[in-house]
Amino acid sequence: MASDSKVFNFSEVAKHNHKKDCWIIISGKVYDVTSFLEEHPGGDEVLLLAAEKDATEDFEDVGHSDSAKEMMGKYYVGKVDLSTIPEKPNYKPPSQPAALQHNQSSGSGSAVKILQFLVPLLILGLAYALQYLRKKD
Numbered sequence: 001m002a003s004d005s006k007v008f009n010f011s012e013v014a015k016h017n018h019k020k021d022c023w024i025i026i027s028g029k030v031y032d033v034t035s036f037l038e039e040h041p042g043g044d045e046v047l048l049l050a051a052e053k054d055a056t057e058d059f060e061d062v063g064h065s066d067s068a069k070e071m072m073g074k075y076y077v078g079k080v081d082l083s084t085i086p087e088k089p090n091y092k093p094p095s096q097p098a099a100l101q102h103n104q105s106s107g108s109g110s111a112v113k114i115l116q117f118l119v120p121l122l123i124l125g126l127a128y129a130l131q132y133l134r135k136k137d
């Protein structure tokens with residue numbers, strides 16, 4: 001385990017993003033996992049996908065064992081300057097049009113509910129009226 005704590009910028013770390021040179025960031029620490037790619041029980045693909053971003057969540061989501069966490073020390077190369085890590089990309093809050101559509105549909109929804117109530121009543125009324133007229137004849 002490297003004992004010096006070199007601090008990298010995110011962009012420096014992100015350059016190491018291929019099979020022959022792969023660094024990942026977990027909990028603000030940088031790991032050179034190039035030699036581990038082939039051995040990683042979860043496969044090399046996930047590690048390569050974890051490069052060029054903060055992989056902390058991905059790593060935690062898997063629920064790695066304590067022995068996996070101990071292994072990490074072997075690949076530690078330094079820290080990352082957290083202020084250089086870009087915001088999470090592609091988060092889209094629920095879009096405005098969808099919210100508007102919802103409101104509109106709930107407005108017209110109440111009209112439909114009234115009709116659903118009135119139409120059977122009208123049919124019933126008609127049926128009674130017809131019966132009444134027939135009896136009269």
Ligand code: HEM
Nearest residue numbers: 031041042046050055058059062063064065068071072075
């Ligand atoms: C230096 C970093 C890492 C080390 C030393 C490491 C080590 C290990 C080890 C030892 C296992 C076997 C299961 C266990 O003991 O928990 C494992 C499984 C796995 N790892 Fe990693 N890992 C690292 C990073 C990552 C990252 C960044 C991801 C991204 C998603 C990842 C995804 C997985 C997956 C999907 C499995 C398979 C889990 C399963 O099938 O049960 N690992 N890893």
